[in-house]
Amino acid sequence: xxxxxxxxxxxxxxxxxxxxxxxxxxxxxxxxxxxxxxxxxxxxxxxxxxxxxxxxxxxxxxxxxxxxxxxxxxxxxxxxxxxxxxxxxxxxxxxxxxxxxxxxxxxxxxxxxxxxxxxxxxxxxxxxxxxxxxxxxxxxxxxxxxxxxxxxxxxxxxxxxxxxxxxxxxxxxxxxxxxxxxxxxxxxxxxxxxxxxxxxxxxxxxxxxxxxxxxxxxxxxxxxxxxxxxxxxxxxxxxxxxxxxxxxxxxxxxxxxxxxxxxxxxxxxxxxxxxxxxxxxxxxxxxxxxxxxxxxxxxxxxxxxxxxxxxxxxxxxxxxxxxxxxxxxxxxxxxxxxxxxxxxxxxxxxxxxxxxxxxxxxxxxxxxxxxxxxxxxxxxxxxxxxxxxxxxxxxxxxxxxxxxxxxxxxxxxxxxxxxx
Numbered sequence: 001x002x003x004x005x006x007x008x009x010x011x012x013x014x015x016x017x018x019x020x021x022x023x024x025x026x027x028x029x030x031x032x033x034x035x036x037x038x039x040x041x042x043x044x045x046x047x048x049x050x051x052x053x054x055x056x057x058x059x060x061x062x063x064x065x066x067x068x069x070x071x072x073x074x075x076x077x078x079x080x081x082x083x084x085x086x087x088x089x090x091x092x093x094x095x096x097x098x099x100x101x102x103x104x105x106x107x108x109x110x111x112x113x114x115x116x117x118x119x120x121x122x123x124x125x126x127x128x129x130x131x132x133x134x135x136x137x138x139x140x141x142x143x144x145x146x147x148x149x150x151x152x153x154x155x156x157x158x159x160x161x162x163x164x165x166x167x168x169x170x171x172x173x174x175x176x177x178x179x180x181x182x183x184x185x186x187x188x189x190x191x192x193x194x195x196x197x198x199x200x201x202x203x204x205x206x207x208x209x210x211x212x213x214x215x216x217x218x219x220x221x222x223x224x225x226x227x228x229x230x231x232x233x234x235x236x237x238x239x240x241x242x243x244x245x246x247x248x249x250x251x252x253x254x255x256x257x258x259x260x261x262x263x264x265x266x267x268x269x270x271x272x273x274x275x276x277x278x279x280x281x282x283x284x285x286x287x288x289x290x291x292x293x294x295x296x297x298x299x300x301x302x303x304x305x306x307x308x309x310x311x312x313x314x315x316x317x318x319x320x321x322x323x324x325x326x327x328x329x330x331x332x333x334x335x336x337x338x339x340x341x342x343x344x345x346x347x348x349x350x351x352x353x354x355x356x357x358x359x360x361x362x363x364x365x366x367x368x369x370x371x372x373x374x375x376x377x378x379x380x381x382x383x384x385x386x387x388x389x390x391x392x393x394x395x396x397x398x399x400x401x402x403x404x405x406x407x408x409x410x411x412x413x414x415x416x417x418x419x420x
Contacts, residue, residue, distance in 0.1 A: 001034045002311045005062035007084060008074030009040035009049055012098060012123075015300035016072060017051040020307075027304070031311035038067065059084045063091055070118075070310055072303060073097040082106050089113045096306045098123035098299055104197035104213055107204055120306030125198040126151050126275045128298030129291040130305070135205045135279065142281025143327075144206040147245040148419070151198045153273035153293045154182045154189040155221050155241040159258075160271040162229055163238055169224060181273060191220035192241060196256040199243040202277075206245060207252050209332055217255035217335045217393075223414050224258060227345055231373065231385050232260055238268045242419060251333040259419040260343055336394040341370070341418035343387050344396075346403060347411030350382040354408050358384060361406075365399040367391045381410050387418065 004020070006013045017037045020027060028034050039054040039062055049055070059075075062068055063084070071088040073095060075081045081102045088095050089110070094117060097103070103110070103124055110119065122132045126149070135144070150156050154176055161172045173190070176182035188194050196218045203209050221241055232239050237260040246253050261268045266288050270276035275293025280286045292298035348354050355374070362369055371387040388396075396415060404412040 001036055002031070002069050002307070003067050004035060004037045004070045004072060004307060005065065005068040006037055006040040006053075006072045006074065007059045007062055008072075008076070009042050009051065009053075009055065010074065011296040012299045012303065013040060013072070013074045014049055014051055015296035016074075016303050017053060019297070019300055019304050027308060031308045033311055035307055035311055039065065060087070063087045063093070068093060070094045070096060070307055072307070073099060073102075074303075075099070076101075078102055078105055082110075085110060086113060089117055089119070092117060094118035094120075094310045096120045096123075096303055096310070098303055100124040100194070100197040100201060104200045107201065108210055118310045120309060121201070122306050123299045123302035125201050126277060126289070127153075127291070127293040127295065128301045129275055129277065129289045129293065130302070131202065131277045131279075131289050132205065134287070134289060135202060139279060139281050139284065139287070142283045143247075144245075145247055145280040145282055147199075147202055147206060147243070147277065147279050148267055149195075149199070149202075149243045149275070149277035150240055150267060150270050151243050151275050151277065151293060152189055152192075152195040152241055153275060154186065155192075155195070156270065156275070157181050157273045158190070159221060159224070159239055159241065162224065162226070163232070164271075166226060166229070168226060169222070190222055192218045192256045193220075195241060195243045199245060199254060199256055202243075203245045203252065203254050206279075207247065207327075207330060209252050209254070209330070211254060211332050215254075215332060217257060217338065219257035221258050224416075225345075225414075227375070227383060227385070228343070228414070228416060231343065231345070234373075235260075235371070235387070236263050237261060237418070238263050239416065240268065240270075242267075244419065247330075248333070250327070250329045251331055253333040253338050255335075255338065257417055259417050261419050336392075336397070338393040339390050340393070341388055341390055341420055342367075342396050343385070343416045343418055344400070344413050345383060345385050345415075346409055346413040347377060347381055347383055349408045349410065350376070350380050351408075355384065357406075357408065358403070361399055361402060362386070362388070365395045365402075367395055367399060 158172045242259040243256045276290045368389040373385040375383040
């Protein structure tokens with residue numbers, strides 16, 4: 001029998017315990033042995049969990065228990081879980097985690113510590129979608145050309161509602177919080193950080209790139225308005241919070257931000273709280289992975305799948321990343337050098353000469369305009385909306401700074417990248 005301890009018996013942890021109990025027959029058949037959760041750790045012992053296991057408040061009770069074979073870490077946070085997982089590995093215990101923030105910062109240290117000890121983390125990215133196993137195993141014969149994903153259900157739910165129902169940002173955020181899709185402090189989700197952590201994990205497997213969140217481009221959806229939605233619809237786009245990894249030459253760009261995506265692309269059709277990841281390999285072409293990216297049962301399903309893998313064989317290469325890039329000379333592309341198409345919106349004084357001044361500024365920054373629209377707003381003011389041809393990120397940031405300081409600009413420019 002494989003004996004499991006769960007550190008963090010919350011929504012996901014409770015579901016892990018219940019799945020292992022309720023589906024014990026099929027799990028035993030697939031694992032080759034019985035799997036049983038024998039203890040768990042919680043913050044509040046007085047709260048009813050609905051599980052029949054021994055509970056305590058101290059993670060060391062599980063780590064020091066010689067009967068525990070597998071430690072499931074579902075605490076949340078970074079440094080606290082890091083210390084707990086290190087202690088578990090030092091005891092020779094296999095580890096399963098769903099903690100993307102932990103892996104975004106400490107995946108390489110944990111790989112060193114784990115050695116030949118099983119360390120699994122499928123649930124850390126896109127919940128119940130087996131994207132990590134797809135990259136690590138199913139696509140291992142391919143050079144990965146790009147990864148493009150919708151990996152935050154909160155943002156996808158909000159943007160879908162904004163696109164389909166004309167709802168403004170704040171009311172739909174309030175609704176998402178009421179439904180439990182968004183936290184009381186939603187910054188981690190709507191600011192793009194949750195999705196960025198997941199991107200870094202996938203990029204480690206695909207490219208062997210050692211990057212931290214601070215090294216990559218991360219933007220959220222806070223500034224999206226119905227003006228942007230209207231522009232997107234008029235030109236056949238939808239707006240999604242995308243995570244993007246793309247290899248060009250010997251450089252890999254990693255970025256998470258809202259993007260205008262052509263409405264007929266497969267990734268554009270993923271709506272609501274669902275997640276989807278598109279991977280292009282040099283041999284297989286494009287493959288798309290779709291499913292629930294969060295929720296107790298979906299995430300727990302991935303956790304249990306990892307426990308079953310460990311039950312089959314307790315010797316697994318952790319594959320949390322690689323000590324060196326997979327291809328010689330491969331490096332992280334500077335954020336300033338990323339090339340994309342761009343959409344910009346700004347409020348300006350509606351008077352002669354303003355549009356020509358703005359277009360001259362674009363030319364001065366070596367940015368070519370593909371489309372320009374003018375929309376009336378308040379008296380004597382107008383909204384200008386631009387779509388550019390491909391431009392360099394540093395030039396876009398430079399013109400945004402110059403436009404923000406211009407006397408005729410009433411509201412500072414808002415920018416969204418166009419993912420063609």
